[in-house]
Amino acid sequence: MARSFTREREHISKEDYLGEFWKRVHQVNTKNASAGMALNSPAKTRALYCDLDEQRFLTLSDVPSLLRPRVKEIASVVIVENISPDWIALLGTTLNIDVNFFCEHMQNLTGPSPWKAVFSSSPIEQKRPMHNIHKVFDVGTHLDATKESGNPTRVSWHVDGVFHLGHLDREPPQSNLLQNPNFIHRRLEYHMPYGWQAATRISYYQMNKNLSRNENFYANHIRIIVLFLIDAPMTSSLNNQTQLSMSMARLHLPVSDNRGGLVMPQLFGRPHYSLFENLKQFFTHSWHFDVLHSRVLSADTVLYLMVASTWAANLRHADDHIKRISFEDIRRPSIGINDNLHECRQTLAMLRTEVSKARKWMPQLVREELEEIRQMIPRRGYVGFPDAIFDEILAETGAAEKFLMDTFQLLMSSITVLDSETSIQQAHYGQKLAQLAMIYVPLSFVTGIFGMNIKEINGAKVPGWVCLAALAVTVVSTVAVFGAYNVWEERTRRKRK
Numbered sequence: 001m002a003r004s005f006t007r008e009r010e011h012i013s014k015e016d017y018l019g020e021f022w023k024r025v026h027q028v029n030t031k032n033a034s035a036g037m038a039l040n041s042p043a044k045t046r047a048l049y050c051d052l053d054e055q056r057f058l059t060l061s062d063v064p065s066l067l068r069p070r071v072k073e074i075a076s077v078v079i080v081e082n083i084s085p086d087w088i089a090l091l092g093t094t095l096n097i098d099v100n101f102f103c104e105h106m107q108n109l110t111g112p113s114p115w116k117a118v119f120s121s122s123p124i125e126q127k128r129p130m131h132n133i134h135k136v137f138d139v140g141t142h143l144d145a146t147k148e149s150g151n152p153t154r155v156s157w158h159v160d161g162v163f164h165l166g167h168l169d170r171e172p173p174q175s176n177l178l179q180n181p182n183f184i185h186r187r188l189e190y191h192m193p194y195g196w197q198a199a200t201r202i203s204y205y206q207m208n209k210n211l212s213r214n215e216n217f218y219a220n221h222i223r224i225i226v227l228f229l230i231d232a233p234m235t236s237s238l239n240n241q242t243q244l245s246m247s248m249a250r251l252h253l254p255v256s257d258n259r260g261g262l263v264m265p266q267l268f269g270r271p272h273y274s275l276f277e278n279l280k281q282f283f284t285h286s287w288h289f290d291v292l293h294s295r296v297l298s299a300d301t302v303l304y305l306m307v308a309s310t311w312a313a314n315l316r317h318a319d320d321h322i323k324r325i326s327f328e329d330i331r332r333p334s335i336g337i338n339d340n341l342h343e344c345r346q347t348l349a350m351l352r353t354e355v356s357k358a359r360k361w362m363p364q365l366v367r368e369e370l371e372e373i374r375q376m377i378p379r380r381g382y383v384g385f386p387d388a389i390f391d392e393i394l395a396e397t398g399a400a401e402k403f404l405m406d407t408f409q410l411l412m413s414s415i416t417v418l419d420s421e422t423s424i425q426q427a428h429y430g431q432k433l434a435q436l437a438m439i440y441v442p443l444s445f446v447t448g449i450f451g452m453n454i455k456e457i458n459g460a461k462v463p464g465w466v467c468l469a470a471l472a473v474t475v476v477s478t479v480a481v482f483g484a485y486n487v488w489e490e491r492t493r494r495k496r497k
Contacts, residue, residue, distance in 0.1 A: 014089040017099065021088055024103040036185040037085070037106050043181035043232045045084045046276060050077040050283040063090045066225060075224040075292045077283055081276045082182045082232040095225065097205060101156050104130070105203040105229050106184045113191045114162045114199040118254055119261060126254040126261065129299035131157045156205040157299045161253045161264070163234065163273070165196035178234045186231060200251070202275070202303075203229040206296060224293055230275045249273040255300040258361040262303060263354055265310050268317040268347070282309045287382045294373045301366045304358075308389040311355050315393055318347050319400050326407040333414040341411065344404055352397050359390035 029036055047058035049066070052074060066078065080087060088102050109127060111117025119126045133155055165178070178196060180186050187199040205227040233249070251273070252261040266273045267281060282288060288305065291297065322344050329337050366386060374383040 012093055014093050017092045018085060018089040021085070021092070021099050021102060024099060025106065028103055028107060038183050038185070039085065041082060041084065041181060041183045042179070042235070043082050045087050045183075046081040046232075047087070048079045048276070048280060050079070050280075051075070052286055052289055055280065055283070060086060060090055063094050066094065075226060075289045077226045077228065077289075077292075079228045079230070079276060079279045079283075081230050082184075083229055084183050091227065095207065095227070097227070098154070098156075101132075101203065101205055102229075104132075104156075104158055105201055107201070108185065108187050108199055109160050113189060114187045114197040115164075115191070115194065115252075117187075117199070118160050118162050119252070119259060122259060126259070127160055128254060129157045129159045131155070131298065153208045154206070155296050156203065158204075159202045159253055159255065159299045159303065161200045161202065161251050161261075163198040163200060164194065164250045164252060165198060165234065178236060181232050181235050184231065188234060198234050200231045200275075201229075202253075202299075203227075204299065204302065205229075206292070208296075226292055228279060230279070233273050233275075251275065253303055255303050255363070256358070256361040257363055258357070262307060262358060262361075264303070264307055265314060265354065267310060268314045278306060278310050281313050282306050285309065287384065290377065291370070291373055291383060294376050295369070297369060298365060300363050301369045304362060304366045304386040305384070307358055308384070308386040308393075311351065311358075311393055312389060314351060315396055315400070318344060318351065319396070319403075322400060322404055322407060326403070326410065330407065330411055330414050333411055333418055337411060341404065341408060345401075348397055348401050348404065352394060352401075355390050355393050355397070359387055359394070362387055362390075 025037055049056050049058050049062070058078065066076065078091075080091070083091075083102075083105075091097060092099060092102065109117035111120075117127070178188055178198075180188050180198075186201075188196070190196050207223075207225045249266065249272075251264040253264060254261045256262040264275070264278065267277050270277055282305070288309070291305070322341075325337060325340055325344070329340075370383055370385050377383070
């Protein structure tokens with residue numbers, strides 16, 4: 001009979017669990033000097049809980065609530081970025097997670113560089129995901145695993161990846177240019193000619209637990225809790241220009257059939273690369289929970305689904321941006337809008353290239369696993385295949401590119417209209433200038449009178465008020481003529497309309 005989560009959790013304290021963890025960490029360090037974990041970190045741990053009904057950030061005090069019974073027992077997902085020792089102890093004891101899982105998450109691959117350590121020199125030599133089957137802890141036997149009958153209820157996998165950060169516009173590189181903000185030590189090195197490379201590891205732990213009748217009234221239901229452990233992105237210790245360059249980071253994962261691996265894109269509209277945001281977006285789609293509930297998925301399938309979902313979100317963002325320019329910004333065209341359209345064109349070209357590459361090198365295993373799921377739940381809901389999603393993205397990208405080119409033509413038309421409007425305004429200003437000349441000429445005549453020799457005026461016995469009277473008559477006459485002309489012009493314009 002399966003033991004309840006509550007009883008399993010009572011078998012070990014957080015202090016004992018953490019003590020066993022540090023013991024294993026020391027054993028790992030003796031074999032791999034690059035592995036390790038710090039007690040402090042520049043960045044904080046972030047955790048997010050996701051299910052069909054909600055997404056909410058977690059604190060340490062929220063972890064025990066993960067075992068709370070829920071009406072919809074399908075799947076619950078917990079995403080933890082930059083996990084700390086306190087989170088390891090609480091998650092490990094609450095969910096009864098094998099301490100080896102956390103020790104494996106903190107390891108780094110050895111090699112001449114992070115890239116060589118993961119991808120080596122050919123696709124057949126690259127480091128494939130490491131899949132494990134875990135058993136339930138029993139503290140009475142010093143954290144040894146106990147045997148469970150039937151299908152495995154706890155599985156995990158780890159995938160090593162490489163962030164390619166480029167040269168960050170600095171030659172020669174500075175040792176303090178980038179820093180690792182994680183509790184876990186990760187390799188961060190500069191290698192010519194490719195620039196900065198940062199190692200990372202994505203870890204996945206899934207618990208499939210049959211709920212017994214004495215736990216709650218949802219008898220014969222399966223409670224699935226999935227835990228993702230990811231690293232926080234590398235941070236810059238310098239200026240904003242470096243931060244801007246870091247936003248173009250690329251994460252390569254060894255789960256495809258080509259040497260460069262599968263590229264996990266950055267979500268468009270985000271200032272920096274964040275795998276945390278990618279996962280958050282991924283679990284906004286309900287059918288992803290159905291897939292996790294149906295069977296244990298390999299790392300290849302989960303990551304390909306993530307990549308497909310991220311590219312689809314990026315296409316929606318790019319399409320919305322193009323339409324906003326086309327329908328709103330283009331009404332008042334400028335050189336800046338032209339630059340934005342060229343950036344959109346470059347973005348769509350990059351998206352098409354990367355999606356085509358991911359589509360071409362997708363392993364057959366991904367389609368086989370999803371085909372099994374589709375046959376299991378034919379009436380239950382939608383199951384998306386990455387290759388089909390990629391095909392839809394490519395088709396929609398073509399439509400977006402066509403719309404973008406139409407927007408370029410519309411921009412040219414808008415500029416032509418704006419030029420015509422400018423020409424009309426300039427002609428109007430010229431007309432006003434001519435009208436102003438009509439006033440200036442009479443005034444010049446009066447000014448000429450005032451400019452005559454005053455002695456001649458006095459000698460002619462002309463009173464001084466004559467000049468003032470001439471000025472008044474001239475002004476009144478000019479205003480009358482100017483007003484009559486404007487009235488005539490306005491009537492003529494109305495008749496034309």
